Amino acid sequence: MNRLLALLAFVTIAAFLMILAFKVPSPDLVIIVLITLCFIAYDFVTSSGDKRD
Numbered sequence: 001m002n003r004l005l006a007l008l009a010f011v012t013i014a015a016f017l018m019i020l021a022f023k024v025p026s027p028d029l030v031i032i033v034l035i036t037l038c039f040i041a042y043d044f045v046t047s048s049g050d051k052r053d
Helices: 002-023 027-047
Strands: none
Touching (some): 002 027
16 A cells, blocks of 8 residues: 555656656756656655565
8 A cells, every 4th residue: 555655646746747847848957857756766666665564
């Protein structure tokens, strides 16, 4: 369930950032959006694993 919610959060912020990048196509902004998405994807992969508490 945690992984599903994390995936939903990732998709939501990715959609918001992609809208921002497409509406304001500044090269600097697009680079920052891509770096941000990479950080979020890395955090999703590393912290939403199947851990037993």
